Amino acid sequence: MRKLLSMSVASGLLLTGAAIYVYQVSQPGTVRMRFDAVVGNKPLVFNDARYSNPGGAGMFRIRDFQFFISNIDLHGEKGVYRVPDSYYLARFDNSSTSYQINLANVPRDWYSAVTFSIGVDEVANGSIMSVGDLDPNSRMAWNWEVGYKFLLFEGALIDSDTIRPLVYHVGFNENRKTLRFNLPEEVAPDSSDALLFTVDVLALFTGKNTVDMAALPNVKFDRDDARLLAGNYGTMISLTARP
Amino acid sequence: MESGGFGSINKSIAMLSLCGVMLIAIIYGFVAYIEPKPTPLQGFTAPFVFGKFRVPVDNPLTQEAVQLGRRLFYDKQLSGDNTVSCSTCHLQHLAFTDGKARSVGVSGKTLDFNSMSLANLMWGPRHFFWNGRVDSLEEQALAPIQDPNEMAQNLDDLIDELEADDVYPGLFRSAYGKISAENIARALATFERTLISADSKYDQYLRGELKLSAEEELGRKLFMAHPDVKVSLRGGNCIDCHSQFLTSGFNAQFDGFSNNGLDTEALLNPGLQFTTGQVTDRGKFKVPTLRNIALTAPYMHDGRFTTLEQVLDHYNEGIRVSDSLSPLIMEADNQPQDAVNIRISLNLNEEEKRAVIAFLHTLTDHSFITEDKFSNPFDADTMPDA
Numbered sequence: 001m002r003k004l005l006s007m008s009v010a011s012g013l014l015l016t017g018a019a020i021y022v023y024q025v026s027q028p029g030t031v032r033m034r035f036d037a038v039v040g041n042k043p044l045v046f047n048d049a050r051y052s053n054p055g056g057a058g059m060f061r062i063r064d065f066q067f068f069i070s071n072i073d074l075h076g077e078k079g080v081y082r083v084p085d086s087y088y089l090a091r092f093d094n095s096s097t098s099y100q101i102n103l104a105n106v107p108r109d110w111y112s113a114v115t116f117s118i119g120v121d122e123v124a125n126g127s128i129m130s131v132g133d134l135d136p137n138s139r140m141a142w143n144w145e146v147g148y149k150f151l152l153f154e155g156a157l158i159d160s161d162t163i164r165p166l167v168y169h170v171g172f173n174e175n176r177k178t179l180r181f182n183l184p185e186e187v188a189p190d191s192s193d194a195l196l197f198t199v200d201v202l203a204l205f206t207g208k209n210t211v212d213m214a215a216l217p218n219v220k221f222d223r224d225d226a227r228l229l230a231g232n233y234g235t236m237i238s239l240t241a242r243p
Numbered sequence: 244m245e246s247g248g249f250g251s252i253n254k255s256i257a258m259l260s261l262c263g264v265m266l267i268a269i270i271y272g273f274v275a276y277i278e279p280k281p282t283p284l285q286g287f288t289a290p291f292v293f294g295k296f297r298v299p300v301d302n303p304l305t306q307e308a309v310q311l312g313r314r315l316f317y318d319k320q321l322s323g324d325n326t327v328s329c330s331t332c333h334l335q336h337l338a339f340t341d342g343k344a345r346s347v348g349v350s351g352k353t354l355d356f357n358s359m360s361l362a363n364l365m366w367g368p369r370h371f372f373w374n375g376r377v378d379s380l381e382e383q384a385l386a387p388i389q390d391p392n393e394m395a396q397n398l399d400d401l402i403d404e405l406e407a408d409d410v411y412p413g414l415f416r417s418a419y420g421k422i423s424a425e426n427i428a429r430a431l432a433t434f435e436r437t438l439i440s441a442d443s444k445y446d447q448y449l450r451g452e453l454k455l456s457a458e459e460e461l462g463r464k465l466f467m468a469h470p471d472v473k474v475s476l477r478g479g480n481c482i483d484c485h486s487q488f489l490t491s492g493f494n495a496q497f498d499g500f501s502n503n504g505l506d507t508e509a510l511l512n513p514g515l516q517f518t519t520g521q522v523t524d525r526g527k528f529k530v531p532t533l534r535n536i537a538l539t540a541p542y543m544h545d546g547r548f549t550t551l552e553q554v555l556d557h558y559n560e561g562i563r564v565s566d567s568l569s570p571l572i573m574e575a576d577n578q579p580q581d582a583v584n585i586r587i588s589l590n591l592n593e594e595e596k597r598a599v600i601a602f603l604h605t606l607t608d609h610s611f612i613t614e615d616k617f618s619n620p621f622d623a624d625t626m627p628d629a
Contacts, residue, residue, distance in 0.1 A: 047523045063523075063570060089495070130294045137294055137366070137486035139493045143467040154570045165570035169469070218574055222473040 028105040029189025031074065033114070033197065035099045036240065037065070037092040040202040044097045049158045054205045055212030058159030060166060065201055066091040067151035067233070068133070068140065069101070070124070071178070072116040076109030077186075086116070087124065087132030089140060090199070100194065110186040114195065118233055119150035119176030142171055146221075150175060151233055153204060157213045167218040168204070168229060175230035181239050196240035207232030279417050281305035289365075290441050292449060292488040296365040302381065302429045304436060307418035309616075312434025314414065315427060317619045320404055322349050322394035329387065329431070330619065332358045336612050338535035339438065344546025348393035357546035360539050362440040362532055362611065367491030368499030373528050373544040374517045375500055380432035385424060398424045438617055440534045444605040449488065455605060462602025465595055470577045479558070479591060479599050480575040484530045490606060492530030500527040501569050504562035504587070505543060511565050512544070526567045534606045551603055555596045562587045 037044040039051050039062075049061040069090050072083040083103050090099040119125075120134065125147035128136040135141070140149045153168040187195065205211040208231045219225040284304040289296065298304055315321060319328045332346045333339040339361035346354045356373050364371075364380060371383045387393040388401065405411040405422050412422065419426040445463075447453050455463060467487055468478030484492060484501050492499025500515045511526035518524075528544050542548040548557065562572055564587065574580075577590040591599070611617070 093496075128292060135294055135494075136292065137489045137491075137493065138495060139483075139486075139498050141482070141487055142469075143482060144487060156570060165573035167570055167574045220469060220473075221471040221476055225473070 026108055028107050031103045031106045031111070031187065031189050032194035033072075033101045033103070034194040035069075035090055035092075035101075035197045035199050035237070037097045037099075037199045037201055040200065040206075044092055044201060046093055049156070051202070053157060053159075053213045054202065055210045056214045058157045058214060060155055060157045060213055062153065062155040062201065064093070064152060064154040066140070067118055068120050068148065070117045070120050070132075070176075072101075072103065072114065074103075074106065074109075074111045075113040075115070076107075076111040078107070078109045081107055081109065081111075085132045087120065087134045089133040089138075092199075106189040108189060110188055111183065112186045113180060113182045115178060115180045117176050117178045118237070119171075119230075120148050121176065122173045125171075125173055142169065147171060147173070151204075151229075153201075157217060159214065164214070164217050166213055167220065169220050170226050170229045170233070172223065172226055174223075175226055177230060177234040179234070179237060184239070184242070196242070198238050198240045200236050200238070203236035204229060204232050207235035279307070279420055281307040281418055284309060284437070287437070289363075289439055290446065290449070290488075293363065293366050293441070294489075298365070298436065299379070299381070302433060304433055305418065307414070308430050308433040309437055310620075311411075311414040311418045312430035312432070313617075314410075314620050315431055316434050317621055320408070321388055321396060321401065323396045323400075324349055327394050332387075332393075333361055335614075335617055335619075336538075338362060338440070338538045338608075338612060340539040342540070344541045344549075346393075348387075348390070349395045350392040352392050354392055356544055357541060359529075360532060360535060361435055361438050362534050363489060363491065364435050364438065366489050367486070367494055367532060368497070368529055369494055370497065370499070370518070370529065374514050375497065375529055376518045380435050381425075381428040384428040384431035384435075388427075398427075401427070438611075440608040440611040442610045443534065443608040445602075446608070448605070456601070458598050458601045459605050461595070462598035462600070463605075465591070465599050466602050469571065470575055470589070472577065472579050477577050477591075477595070478575070479589060479595070480571060481533075481558075481599070483571040483575070484569070485533055489532060490534055491532035497524070497527075499530050500524070501530050502526040502528070502565065502567040503530075503558070504564070504568050504572055505547070505557070506565065507563045508565040510563075511567075514544075523567060526565055533603060535608055535611065537604050537607050538612065551600045552596075555591075555599060559589045559591050559596060 042051065044062070046062055049059040051060050053060055067090055069088045070086055072086040074081040074083070088101050092099055124131060124134055128144065130136070134148065140152060142149050149169045149171045151168070151170045153166070155166045157164045157166055183195065205213065209228055216225065219229050282305055284306055287304055316329045319325045321328055327349050332341040332348070334341055341358040343358065345356060346358045348354065359373070368375065369378060371377045371380065377383045377386065385398070388396045389398065402422050402424065415422045415426060418430060444453070444455070448455050465477065465479040466481040468476055469480045469483055470476060470478035484503065486493060492501070497515060497519065506512070506526065513525055515524035515527040516522065537551065540549055542554050548554050562568070573587055575589055
């Protein structure tokens with residue numbers, strides 16, 4: 001009698017446990033992406049003229065650096081998960097000079113690749129609705145007619161005693177860069193590690209074309225200049241190699 | 244015996260629990276009776292181009308809170324000697340500024356700062372005062388009341404005064420419950436959140452109801468563009484700091500604070516550095532809303548400019564260089580820059596400067612400065628103006 005009772009209790013518990021487990025693994029979870037900023041082989045420090053002009057004389061300092069990450073897709077065994085309303089303004093003016101995105105409610109799956117854009121897609125870029133971090137009253141708004149700045153870099157170039165302002169505002173639909181990263185190991189939601197990316201600010205001036213900041217101290221609405229910098233920022237993000 | 248004993252214990256337990264339940268019911272009924280049930284504010288709207296707004300969960304917009312806040316805002320009892328109310332320095336017909344270069348309160352001493360317009364406070368920087376030293380309107384509201392130069396009022400004394408008043412106990416009861424410093428702050432903040440200016444000529448233009456004049460339209464275009472000589476785009480670069488629809492500073496972090504070149508390094512006021520402790524923030528100030536700007540002279544944190552012409556002259560040719568000066572101001576130029584001798588100037592011509600000023604005038608909202616709901620309630624009822 002006793003035996004039967006404890007056996008049925010035990011199997012009951014087991015069954016509930018199994019049910020809870022099955023329930024949990026079928027629940028959506030969180031995927032985290034972390035972007036750590038560097039400047040070439042140096043750490044990112046704001047407001048300090050510690051970096052050499054990659055294409056010429058002088059040292060430069062960074063006052064502001066931010067850019068849009070959008071349209072994040074996670075590629076899994078069951079299919080592609082498109083993160084809804086994924087417009088994130090990545091900025092690094094914090095103690096760890098990093099930016100983290102927490103994607104909540106990601107369907108259970110094993111994901112082997114992630115794609116996203118630097119910039120904003122044409123539809124959102126032509127709209128004044130506030131979605132995600134898109135805000136027509138923010139500093140990334142350029143003006144009503146041309147949409148958003150995709151990337152903003154402001155600072156100064158200091159050469160002997162002249163200080164030149166540096167203003168790089170890059171936008172225009174054609175300069176959205178979509179990047180694909182094949183992950184070294186597949187990930188599932190709620191795994192303990194974030195996906196780690198490195199953002200190299202210097203690549204903006206050294207990526208495909210080396211820029212002399214003295215010769216090109218600002219990039220705004222000139223399409224060729226904007227294309228040149230966009231070609232460079234297309235190379236600035238990489239997966240962080242794990243030790 | 245045994246069972247009988249159990250029986251009577253059971254009975255008394257039953258009785259006791261019945262009493263308990265009744266007591267709880269009575270207390271609940273009482274609490275429910277005294278707990279205020281304020282009415283959510285009806286028909287509260289704002290233009291979608293202003294973007295999202297947040298109202299603190301512990302201080303929802305209710306009719307009772309707005310009514311109470313409005314009365315407090317206009318009540319001189321809030322100052323130590325009953326001579327100054329919030330509205331002394333924030334007058335509706337001046338879009339809630341006071342027309343002085345720097346404000347004067349109960350002490351008669353001129354304050355360090357120019358009064359700020361109170362419009363659309365739910366948008367733009369979520370940091371208040373010129374140097375951003377407080378993070379909420381609730382926190383802000385208690386500052387002038389206690390400041391010895393502004394209203395010089397002890398909060399405990401104020402609560403006693405309000406409790407002795409004929410009207411306030413009832414108003415507080417229906418809005419929040421009891422009279423406390425916290426609830427005074429909440430009510431003032433709630434009233435301020437309703438001060439929305441969204442019916443200027445510019446708003447009507449945004450809604451497609453009218454066309455701007457050719458001059459205003461030129462001014463709007465200049466306001467909204469950072470100049471780029473390479474593509475022959477002329478601009479006044481105002482949008483670099485004053486957002487396109489709100490015309491105030493940006494709301495993310497401290498992005499809405501900037502150094503717009505008023506002073507040289509040696510004369511720089513600490514500004515935002517007071518709040519963040521960062522040297523790089525020295526001389527940065529809150530980028531104010533430009534809505535109703537034609538009504539809110541004198542201009543800047545110390546009221547140094549008396550006209551919009553002077554403001555435009557400042558941006559066009561009066562910039563003083565310092566380390567935290569915005570690179571966007573240094574760089575913005577409508578003429579090709581000399582790479583060696585940088586002379587900071589927008590190089591707008593007279594016609595363009597006038598056009599920007601004409602655009603600034605389209606930000607005046609007459610319904611805002613005449614709206615009954617924002618006006619002095621003491622004028623309307625028979626309450627003596629203490």
